[in-house]
Every structure is written in C-alpha cells, then in structure tokens.
Amino acid sequence: MNTNFEQLGLIAPLVEGVSKAGISVPTTIQAEVIPAALAGKDIIGQSPTGTGKTLAYLLPLFQKIDSTKRETQVLILAPTHELAIQIQRQIELVAKNSGLPVTSAPIIGDVNILRQIEKLKEKPHIITGSSGRILELVQKKKINTQTIKTIILDEADRLLDERNANSVKAVIKTTQKDRQMLAFSATMPPAALNQVKELMNSPVEILSTQSKAENKPDIEHVYFVSDRRDKFEVLRKIVRGVNIEQALVFINRSDDVELTVDKLNYHGLTAAGIHGSFVKEDRKKAMDGFRSGKIQLLVASDLAARGLDIPGVEFVFNLDLPEDPEVYLHRAGRTGRAGESGVAISIVSPREAALIAQYEKVLQIKMLPKHITHGKVYDKRTSNKPK
Numbered sequence: 001m002n003t004n005f006e007q008l009g010l011i012a013p014l015v016e017g018v019s020k021a022g023i024s025v026p027t028t029i030q031a032e033v034i035p036a037a038l039a040g041k042d043i044i045g046q047s048p049t050g051t052g053k054t055l056a057y058l059l060p061l062f063q064k065i066d067s068t069k070r071e072t073q074v075l076i077l078a079p080t081h082e083l084a085i086q087i088q089r090q091i092e093l094v095a096k097n098s099g100l101p102v103t104s105a106p107i108i109g110d111v112n113i114l115r116q117i118e119k120l121k122e123k124p125h126i127i128t129g130s131s132g133r134i135l136e137l138v139q140k141k142k143i144n145t146q147t148i149k150t151i152i153l154d155e156a157d158r159l160l161d162e163r164n165a166n167s168v169k170a171v172i173k174t175t176q177k178d179r180q181m182l183a184f185s186a187t188m189p190p191a192a193l194n195q196v197k198e199l200m201n202s203p204v205e206i207l208s209t210q211s212k213a214e215n216k217p218d219i220e221h222v223y224f225v226s227d228r229r230d231k232f233e234v235l236r237k238i239v240r241g242v243n244i245e246q247a248l249v250f251i252n253r254s255d256d257v258e259l260t261v262d263k264l265n266y267h268g269l270t271a272a273g274i275h276g277s278f279v280k281e282d283r284k285k286a287m288d289g290f291r292s293g294k295i296q297l298l299v300a301s302d303l304a305a306r307g308l309d310i311p312g313v314e315f316v317f318n319l320d321l322p323e324d325p326e327v328y329l330h331r332a333g334r335t336g337r338a339g340e341s342g343v344a345i346s347i348v349s350p351r352e353a354a355l356i357a358q359y360e361k362v363l364q365i366k367m368l369p370k371h372i373t374h375g376k377v378y379d380k381r382t383s384n385k386p387k
Helices: 012-020 028-038 053-064 081-098 113-120 131-139 165-173 190-198 228-242 254-266 280-292 325-332 354-363
Strands: 043-046 074-077 104-107 126-129 150-154 180-185 204-207 219-225 247-250 271-274 297-300 315-318 342-348 367-373 376-379
Touching (some): 028 053, 028 180, 043 190, 053 150, 053 180, 074 131, 325 342, 342 354
Parallel strands (some): 104 126, 219 342, 247 297, 247 315
Antiparallel strands (some): 367 376
C-alpha cells in the first residue's frame, strides 16, 4: 500500500505521533476507516486481530475532538475490562506521542465507583469502559451523554450478545440521534451485523482480510527470559551460539541507544546505533557499516527505524519489549522480507514476560520460550535437544 497517514487527511501532530511509535504505513483497515471516520460517516469495520483496528478509530477521533471544551465527546464500549484498559493505554500513547491535549478515563466495574465519580468531574474527552458501569453512572447523572459526538463499539459482536446487548443499547439510547457510531470486530456474525445496522445511519461497511501476522508466515518468534542486568550477556551468548552474522537490535528509548552500543561493544560484539536525533552523517556511517558487513549489530529506536529497509536481515532482537503489540509486529517485520525467512528474538525480564501472552492473543502468533546453555539453544520446556 502506497498511502501514508498524511494522505489520509490526518493532521501533522497525529502523523508525527504514529511515526514516534515506529509506524509509517497504515494497514488496510486504517487506510479505509480513517477518511470515512473523518467525514463523519457511521462505519462497520471487520478485520482480523492484529491489523490495527484500535488506531483506525482513535486517530480520527483525536482529530475531531474539540480539546478546548471540557466535556465528554467520545464513548468507547468494550466487552471486557481487560480490553477497556488496553484501549485506554493506547489512548494515552496517542496523546503522549501527538502532544494533543485530549483527556480520557477508563470506567469499568469492580473498581471503586466513588473514585470514578471524582475522575468524571474532570470531564474527560474520552470515556472507555464496560456498558454496565457506564450505564449506572449515566443513570446517576455522573456522565452527560448529551455531549457525546461519537460512540465506538469495540468487539461489537460480543457487545451485542445476550449478556451485554441490553446495557449497550440502553447507553446508546441516552445519546443524541445525530451522533456518529463506529463498530469493529474481527468477526461479525449475521445476527450481530443486523443489530449494528439498526443502531446506525446508512453505515459504510469495510471488510479487510489483511492480517499483518499472516502476511509474515516465515517469521519465527522466540523469547529468552533473563534478569535485566544479564540481558547483554544473554544476547552475546545467542549471537555466538547461533553464529549470527548480523542482526537489528531494538530498544524502547532513543536516549539509551549509545549506552546500549557501548555495552555491546564491551561484550565483544561489533555494534553501531541510530536514533531519532542522530545527524544524517552519523546515521549514514552506521548504516553503511551495517550494509557492508563491518557492523554486526545495528541498535535502533523505533523512530530511527522508520523507513528502514535492509534486505537480507535474518534476525531481529528486542532488548526491550514495547507495550504496543503493533510496534512489536513492525519490529519483527524488519526480517523475513522479500519471501525470506527470519527470526524475531526477544530477551525479556520476568516482569516483561507478561507481555508475551498479550502479543500472542492480539497478534495471533506463537512465541516459543527458549534458553541457552553451553552455547546451544534449547526449547524451554524440553531441554534435551538442541535447536
């Protein structure tokens, strides 16, 4: 796809924000949803997990919100507390990366309602949460739904099942009739589709079969658990044990690139780095060294790796795991290009290991646990055979 985010009609702060997150090219669902959402249309979007549906609706929402008004303008309904919190984190990331003064609050059940009422006094622009608790607060007149301009149904098929449909529809009924509604799901059975259509005004139906994870079938995803202080030593052992000639090494913070390069060189590996604030000459020197084979490991932040296309890279390392699964997928996609196979290797602390299950669920990939002993890599569960 040749479209970029700017061509979709997004303002500069949002384009720069997605770039900071390491995303430069919109997915199919994003390219189709964003212009339609900006135009105020009701939308039914169906696309596999891991194709960026959340950003597809958040980006146009951020652009349409009038941040000068202290009123709630967007309501995002999710079927589970876990998904609501995940969406909230994504909202916070977009706000941080774009610098737009958009405020938000998660409103879910099983949380102290008095604290939520206090938070609602701040009139957040976006409320994300479960329909049951939101309906309760609407009935208590703690949420004014008359100012709601847009409603999002995330995982609409589940929101309209027997368990959730009544409270979801009750919340929607309290809003103005001319509000915009967007509904998204990985699957949309006919019954759910009909219910969604009844709630909308002449919706645009967008069906995308693209799955970025499926488009990279030859990438193997593996991870090693290590104490944070031992990560460099584990990386060194893997590089030597597997005889890796060259690899990209991703870290989360641009500020840590030079420190990481120094540590890798200290451990006997030939490394260079690139980050967003590098001058062109330094970036070119590092890239030329990597392309010529003089540099074994190229350390990069997500921003610096934007637009990076180096054919023949078989291995990508994550020394830090990004919170956003989409960013992980972009990193992994630097290998396995042009039909070649590749391996994405994550070295994770016990604390970061919790993200693995989230990646597997959201991206529909399998990440295999490994460990290295005496220079040989083994499966974590059955450590009697070298891999």
